[in-house]
Amino acid sequence: MQQTKGLALEIRLSAYIDGELPEAEKSELDALLARDEKARALLQTLRAGSAFGNKAFEDFLHDPVPLALVRQIKQGPGITPRFARVATANLPQRNARVWPRLAAASVVLLFLGGASGFILGSTVNTYVPGPEAAERPWVQEIADYHRIYARQKRHLVEVPASQAAEIETWLASSVGVAFNIPDLSPKGLTFEGARLLVANGKPVAQLVYRDRDGNIFAICFQRNGSSEQPDQFSETIRGDLSLVTWQKDKASFVLIGPSSDPALQDIAQTAAAVI
Incomplete structure (x- = not known):
């Protein structure tokens, strides 16, 4: 008092x-x-x-x-x-x-x-919303998915990392993007498995990783139907998450991880080189 x-x-x-x-x-x-x-x-x-x-x-x-x-x-x-x-x-x-x-x-x-x-x-x-407000960016939907799935303990992924060959075949045919699962263990990330998501009505592949502190990272990609040259890596922050996006061939990619991690750009570049 x-x-x-x-x-x-x-x-x-x-x-x-x-x-x-x-x-x-x-x-x-x-x-x-x-x-x-x-x-x-x-x-x-x-x-x-x-x-x-x-x-x-x-x-x-x-x-x-x-x-x-x-x-x-x-x-x-x-x-x-x-x-x-x-x-x-x-x-x-x-x-x-x-x-x-x-x-x-x-x-x-x-x-x-x-x-x-x-x-x-x-x-x-x-105030009149612009036409861009009508269409939600696919990476925003993926960020929302990530917040939900990252909390899962027993059901973090649909297919575990032990079935890596099946993951590559399954997701490549579902999404229409051929890829290799990046080995990110030198960056301190362990591959946990994969999921199939949907954003803007299109299938999205999600490769899930975990770091030594238990934080969840994910590489997500979908076919974009264009033949644009690869973009520069672009990083944005959405609350507690950071998203690094890039283009490769006819696919759009995004790496999602904790916004506090300063190495996301480096991880994204490593993944992009081998995926």
């Missing part, structure tokens, strides 16, 4: 909202709120700001993390954690918490204004 007597009312009410006051101070503020309309209004503003800030922070946590930052954290400590500790070490705990809440409350009040409401309404009403 915190003692807030003598501090600004905003700070005391922030502690009141968080349930961090001794019973005597809570009773004192209850009495103040019962008789003071301005105090009640300030309490409601702080509560609105807290709800708004919590929602914004929750949305922020679900945004994709920049690939460079993920890999910097994976490879070793950076300066950010130490800076954060230094930056907050000299701030009173309650002050450090209440000012973001007040800022968020101010934003709430701004959004309640008629002008901002009109702008927001106009923006929503005039």
